[in-house]
Structure formats: C-alpha cells, structure tokens
Amino acid sequence: MSSHETTAYAPLLRRIHWATAVLFIIAMLIGFYCGLQPPGTSPRRELLEVHKSLGMTLLFLSVLRLMVRAATKVPPEPSSFGALVRFAARLNHVALYLILFTMPLTGYAFSSAGGYSLKYFWTFSWPRLLTDSPQIAHAGEVAHDTLAYLVYAVVALHIAATFWHVLVMRDGTLARMWPRSGNR
C-alpha cells in the first residue's frame, strides 16, 4: 500500500488539471446561482459574463489538455485497483472529459443562436458562428441546463472518490495528480 512506486501524470497535465478544477468549480457555482435568478436582473447579468468567459477558457484549456495527454505518458493504474475500481475510474474520467467539452459547446450554441452576449471578460466578443435560430438556442439551453445535473453528480463522485482513495484505500492516487509530487 506504499505510494513510493507511484508514477504520476506529466507535470504540465497536473497543472492543467488543478487550473481546470478551480476554474470549473467557480464556473459551476456561478451557473448554479444564476440559474436561480430571474433573467435580466443584476448581478445575474454580470456573473453570467464571468461564467461564459470561464467556460470558454475551459474549452480551450481542455483542447490543450488532450493534446498534452496524447503527447505524454499516462501512468498505469496502481495494481491495487481491482477491475471494478479501474472501470469506475475510467468511466468517471470519460464523463468528465465529455462534460468539459459539451458544457462550453452547448452554452456557446445557446448564446450564439439566441443572440446573447459572447463577450470574453468585458473585452472582445467571440465570433457568432450560429446565426439567430430560436430552435438551436432552445435546444442548447435545454441541453446545458439538463447536463448541469450530470455535472453536479459526476464532479461530486470524482471528489468523493479522491477522498476514498486518500482516507480509506491510501493507495497514492492523489500523488499521481499532485503538483509537487516527486515523480516525473
């Protein structure tokens, strides 16, 4: 059960993971809060500007992440992982990657087709690739708001699984992703 032999994700991949974790959790909490506020009110309007900007940042960060992941060595799961844990972890990670792309894309589709603001942190505006289409805007909004439930469940499971590995299994799983791990 020693974590001595644990290999880790590439240093850049670990940094991107934690940047993603922080930005994603802030974006998710802002989205949750805004979903409870009536449209057109303050501070929902201003917070949505931050939410959309964080979401677009996460989209590009996730593209970079997959490129770094493809170019580097992914450590094999610890031998202490049984077949079921291995399967559950892979399923959870695939779901997280799908979420990292579908949330920004549905949010973008809904804002672009609906004619809503696409400003990046009060600077430039992202190009509006989808012209006014109430159907696409509605479908994007329904998808974004429905997927939000999956987001809460999958992220909660991911964090709970980390606690389980650290506190119960003590199998060095966190060290695989920890930035200051001595492993390369």
Ligand code: HEM
């Ligand atoms: C990883 C990226 C993203 C995550 C995790 C995320 C998550 C969420 C969540 C959890 C909600 C609350 C849903 C509800 O309670 O109804 C929400 C709402 C919203 N999101 Fe996102 N989002 C992301 C990216 C984006 C992007 C890129 C845009 C637009 C460019 C966007 C636009 C919106 C809007 C306008 C709402 C309010 C929807 C409503 O009130 O019906 N989101 N988002």
Ligand code: HEM
């Ligand atoms: C406090 C929050 C978080 C903790 C403690 C955490 C912890 C971890 C740990 C320990 C791993 C390595 C698992 C392994 O090697 O089997 C991991 C992997 C991963 N995490 Fe997180 N995480 C957090 C938040 C997030 C968030 C918010 C996302 C994205 C929405 C995310 C996405 C991922 C993905 C996609 C992987 C798989 C990495 C790969 O194989 O490329 N994590 N996380």
